[in-house]
Amino acid sequence: MKLTRGFALLSLVLAAYASSPLASSLVRHESRSELPTGWQQVHRASADLFLPLRVGLKQPNLLELESLLLDVSHPESPNYGQHWEPERVASHFRPSKQAVDTVRQWLQDEGIATSRLRYDPNGWVVANVTVKEAESLLKTEYNIYEHAETSTKHVACGKGYYLPQHVSEHVDFVTPTIHFDVKVKRENEFEKRTVPGAGKHIGQPGAGAVVPKPGGTIKYVYNIIDELQNCDKTITPNCLRALYKFLYEPLVPQKNDYAIVEYTPQAYLADDMDLFFRNFSKSQVGQRPNLSFGFNGESNLDLQYAMALLGKRQNITLYQVGDLPQGASFNNLLNGLDASYCTFEGGNDPLQDGIYPDPLDGGFKGPEDCGKVKKPANVISTSYGYNEADLTPAYTARQCAEYGKLGLMGVTVLYSSGDFGVAGNSNLCLNPDGSQTLDGKLFNPSFPGGCPFITSIGATQVLPGKKVTDPESACMSVIFSGGGFSNYFAMPDYQKSAVTNYLTKFPPPYSANIWNSTGKSRAFPDISANGANYIIGINGDFGLVFGTSASSPVMGAILTAINDARIAIGKKPIGFINPTIYSSSFKDAFNDITIGSNPGCGTNGFNATEGWDPVTGLGTPNFPKLLAKWLLLP
CATH class of the missing domain: 3.40.50.200 (Peptidase S8/S53 domain)
Structure with a gap:
């Protein structure tokens, strides 16, 4: 695959970071090989642009979700039909205190003041950061992307991002990063051509699969x-x-x-x-x-x-x-x-x-x-x-x-x-x-x-x-x-x-x-x-x-x-x-x-x-x- 300029810059950033004592703990958390259809990079995101960086914490016990479901759903189970109350479900899968503390401490160690951090007990740590700070945190590069047909713009890091190993273990994903999930393809039933639509506009005629x-x-x-x-x-x-x-x-x-x-x-x-x-x-x-x-x-x-x-x-x-x-x-x-x-x-x-x-x-x-x-x-x-x-x-x-x-x-x-x-x-x-x-x-x-x-x-x-x-x-x-x-x-x-x-x-x-x-x-x-x-x-x-x-x-x-x-x-x-x-x-x-x-x-x-x-x-x-x-x- 041809090495793009943006990806080359990311490689240089990582090479420099490799000389730090924390280099051995760095892991690639998420990546994608190609941009979604119709999107193209237009320019670098402004360094002082603020982002609502949202860190989704892993929920404990998810690995046993299938077995828990089988316990109440399989016809041969003695607990068939013994469904859980919502409060029990919420408690069983709520992120651990260790996950919250680990992510908050990482952000604070990277210079993000406590006053800029907020925690939702249902699974998210939110930090108001600039693009410059987000790039430093995630060892990536943010760009502005545009859809060719609608001129809709989207901020993302496109290819991938990195987290320290001890942080990655507690994180599902971080947004905004590589996720263009906001976009779905839909078919205009009158013009019979493909047009883009936003995830939050899935009710529009033709939106979604x-x-x-x-x-x-x-x-x-x-x-x-x-x-x-x-x-x-x-x-x-x-x-x-x-x-x-x-x-x-x-x-x-x-x-x-x-x-x-x-x-x-x-x-x-x-x-x-x-x-x-x-x-x-x-x-x-x-x-x-x-x-x-x-x-x-x-x-x-x-x-x-x-x-x-x-x-x-x-x-x-x-x-x-x-x-x-x-x-x-x-x-x-x-x-x-x-x-x-x-x-x-x-x-x-x-x-x-x-x-x-x-x-x-x-x-x-x-x-x-x-x-x-x-x-x-x-x-x-x-x-x-x-x-x-x-x-x-x-x-x-x-x-x-x-x-x-x-x-x-x-x-x-x-x-x-x-x-x-x-x-x-x-x-x-x-x-x-x-x-x-x-x-x-x-x-x-x-x-x-x-x-x-x-x-x-x-x-x-x-x-x-x-x-x-x-x-x-x-x-x-x-x-x-x-x-x-x-x-x-x-x-x-x-x-x-x-x-x-x-x-x-x-x-x-x-x-x-x-x-x-x-x-x-x-x-x-x-x-x-x-x-x-x-x-x-x-x-x-x-x-x-x-x-x-x-x-x-x-x-x-x-x-x-x-x-x-x-x-x-x-x-x-x-x-x-x-x-x-x-x-x-x-x-x-x-x-x-x-x-x-x-x-x-x-x-x-x-x-x-x-x-x-x-x-x-x-x-x-x-x-x-x-x-x-x-x-x-x-």
Whole structure:
């Protein structure tokens, strides 16, 4: 690789530092080989520019998170369903006093006065420093970077940074440094070109890896008989009921909650909801979701189907995250769900997340909703996502752990797996140097789809010309079910048998260098549901949409019904479901999908096969079987 001037200067700085007595303790803490797509260095950052340097402390006991989850989530565990209270979770993973003292002492020894240091007991040491001081602390060089298409500017150190060994042992990551996580790729659905967007603007139309794909407007004139005869062309709630044998009337809805997450400016339209209900669930005309947290296709889709499938008695909460001027990020959501995740004074990184109170005109003027949700919903569905390669491993690991904590508390967290097959958002694929381009050849997994502590939902469809009673296929109309193997996360124990079986019986016919072929990485999706030809009410008309963003809320509705049935007989919610659904006792509880594939990156992708596969996971739900099996568990 050609040595750039900036990197050469960094090498000279390190060479000089090597003569100091502390040189042996210096380690490279984080690095990246290439800048994210579209970014370029424009000039050195001014030495007197102030940065809010934020040191994320490692949380103790994270290495045992998987075993703790298995203890309360595996059907053969004597502690199945004995979920933790939020206070116990916060205490168990709070950074140690040694970590806090070590980082504070290092900063003070480097000349940062105590008055300039602040500590958030939930995991961050914050220091107001100049660029000159940050470069000295981290032995790196800060530059201003600019995005070629939007002229958006970003301050970062680009390649990497260093910490003393004894400090590095206690630190997850430092910002701002190499993290361009603020940026995600999104597809402008009208101009059909790639445009950049901020992480805190993930609710913008097309932002993130998973958004519903429009299929045009239609005129709906079917009755229920016609509906069931046309499920290959248009999916309605009745089609889904027929596909998955889903008929259920909630028994204790006041004790059970299901939450749909939306990011502003995505928001449902009341008139569209009533248009949908008048045709598919007349008794729910006028019904609205409960609001939490203080452009409409995503929200309308998620809420219309979740509410129609569960009926008017079931409680559904909308987690509306962010305000109109600045939006929000996944971190803003997690702050509201878990106070232990909040950063200093309930705030976040202004380069990555929504900061409240929002000083912008029309912005939310209250404080960050830090731990506002005292008891998260039993099931939470999110139809948004990133490319894994957009984010650094440290950033994704820290966020993934938070989903594991929610699982410990008995929360089922669902995420859409992606809509571009083995490719990433906007069909971007990886290159050997880590960059993402349309002509890349390496498979590009999604995040949080590859996090082992969430349940990743793929997409299926009724094949053209087939009946609703015929076997479904992997979705291959308009979108391709996202799936593959993470480049960041190791394979969890709960899926080793299923994935090993797939790799042994159906080895993918590709060179080992274009996908993670180690057999040791987290594989996804876990399960699937229909994701094609959904009729929704949108802006006063009926339209068709496609995507795993439809599959996730439908799966969430089915799991919510199972929770209701368990709670009604005095049992606990199902919580983190992955260890259970991969267990031998649930082997026949899903409709195995063996038709289709998920193309991308110049290949046919993976094939849907017998058993688990990286296209549709374990398959689609068979509600009566799932209900019976979960009711038998403690």
